[in-house]
Amino acid sequence: MVAVQGGAQVRPSISTTLPDVEFVPSLKRLGFVNVSRFYSVLRGGGGGGSGSVRLRSLQPIKAMEDSTASVVNDSAAISCKSIRQMSKMEKSTNIMWHKSSVDKLDREQLLQQKGCVIWITGLSGSGKSTLACSLSRSLHSRGKLAYILDGDNCRHGLNRNLSFKAEDRAENIRRIGEVAKLFADAGVICIASLISPYRKDRDACRSLLPEGDFVEVFMDVPLEVCEARDPKGLYKLARAGKIKGFTGIDDPYEPPLNCEIVLRQKGKNSTSPTPCDLAEIVISYLDEKERFLHGKELIRWLHGLISGWVGVKFVSGNSSQVSDGANEEKSDHLSLEYSCMYFLETIHIPSTIVIIIVCLK
Ligand SMILES: Nc1ncnc2c1ncn2[C@@H]1O[C@H](COP(=O)(O)OS(=O)(=O)O)[C@@H](OP(=O)(O)O)[C@H]1O
Numbered sequence: 001m002v003a004v005q006g007g008a009q010v011r012p013s014i015s016t017t018l019p020d021v022e023f024v025p026s027l028k029r030l031g032f033v034n035v036s037r038f039y040s041v042l043r044g045g046g047g048g049g050s051g052s053v054r055l056r057s058l059q060p061i062k063a064m065e066d067s068t069a070s071v072v073n074d075s076a077a078i079s080c081k082s083i084r085q086m087s088k089m090e091k092s093t094n095i096m097w098h099k100s101s102v103d104k105l106d107r108e109q110l111l112q113q114k115g116c117v118i119w120i121t122g123l124s125g126s127g128k129s130t131l132a133c134s135l136s137r138s139l140h141s142r143g144k145l146a147y148i149l150d151g152d153n154c155r156h157g158l159n160r161n162l163s164f165k166a167e168d169r170a171e172n173i174r175r176i177g178e179v180a181k182l183f184a185d186a187g188v189i190c191i192a193s194l195i196s197p198y199r200k201d202r203d204a205c206r207s208l209l210p211e212g213d214f215v216e217v218f219m220d221v222p223l224e225v226c227e228a229r230d231p232k233g234l235y236k237l238a239r240a241g242k243i244k245g246f247t248g249i250d251d252p253y254e255p256p257l258n259c260e261i262v263l264r265q266k267g268k269n270s271t272s273p274t275p276c277d278l279a280e281i282v283i284s285y286l287d288e289k290e291r292f293l294h295g296k297e298l299i300r301w302l303h304g305l306i307s308g309w310v311g312v313k314f315v316s317g318n319s320s321q322v323s324d325g326a327n328e329e330k331s332d333h334l335s336l337e338y339s340c341m342y343f344l345e346t347i348h349i350p351s352t353i354v355i356i357i358v359c360l361k
Pocket residue numbers: 123124125128129150151152155164168169170172173193194195196197232234243244245246247251
């Protein structure tokens with residue numbers, strides 16, 4: 001019930017004093033991970049990319065700077081990131097990054113997926129929105145949470161005050177990039193589909209995310225094909241001079257030089273893959289990436305858990321499937337055979353750990 005005080009309505013509120021929050025070390029938190037799923041991914045559930053997909057080398061995920069920022073009880077302590085951020089702010093001053101005790105990894109574990117941004121770029125009519133929808137549908141049917149940020153749609157709200165001048169396009173892209181970053185941080189697979197004609201604007205969005213979390217997909221469809229499709233009649237208007245600064249007609253489009261995936265269609269008469277086929281290519285890339293990431297997390301989890309509990313030291317071994325190469329610490333490489341993982345899939349985790357320890361001894 002809403003109380004009335006001095007004629008004004010006062011919303012009911014709850015006031016409480018919180019006990020000190022205990023921060024659980026991340027390795028312990030990983031105990032909640034669905035290990036059987038990890039194993040199924042390790043076994044090679046992901047299909048390799050094929051056809052016109054160009055895979056960038058799979059990079060290890062670098063923790064976001066804010067996620068590595070030390071968690072301290074003293075609220076006056078400012079991390080390096082905060083200081084750098086404060087100095088970079090253009091108009092806001094005296095602001096600090098506030099870190100939550102529930103972080104990206106927690107949310108990803110809850111959702112059983114990796115938050116990332118799939119950035120679809122290309123001319124108007126190249127099939128960006130169609131691919132975004134198809135991808136979203138395929139991910140949804142696999143139990144993955146995805147959300148589309150479509151250029152056209154965002155211009156109905158968030159970006160309604162922006163035109164198609166270069167600086168407004170840049171601002172449009174910057175805002176969508178920032179929102180996409182938030183979605184990725186929420187653990188969601190964010191599909192951004194917008195023309196984003198300028199390389200530097202796309203690269204700026206990429207730089208907002210940790211390496212590997214930004215997947216750029218180029219709809220490499222010739223202008224003549226897009227123009228022939230012209231579902232909204234905009235090319236016709238642009239050719240007639242009724243729309244000025246239309247991308248591909250009298251405004252530039254800079255194709256990506258080194259993006260993760262190129263979906264190419266040759267010409268008007270060539271048969272184009274269906275949107276479903278295209279979505280599968282993107283998903284195969286994500287599967288591949290996920291396998292890598294989860295494998296690495298599993299190794300870390302096992303290593304931390306076992307060496308922490310019983311002080312067992314592992315010898316460096318052959319774990320190329322999960323190693324990230326040169327920068328990986330030797331101690332992260334376990335000589336456990338993957339067959340051990342069968343136990344993880346079928347037996348309760350603590351019993352599995354005991355079995356592994358007995359085998360090693
Ligand atoms: N001048 C001009 N140039 C290009 N496109 C135009 C223009 N005017 C309106 N439209 C319609 O706006 C859609 C593109 O919006 P975006 O936000 O994706 O553009 S951008 O990234 O800021 O360049 C685009 O949608 P898509 O066809 O889905 O790409 C067009 O329908």
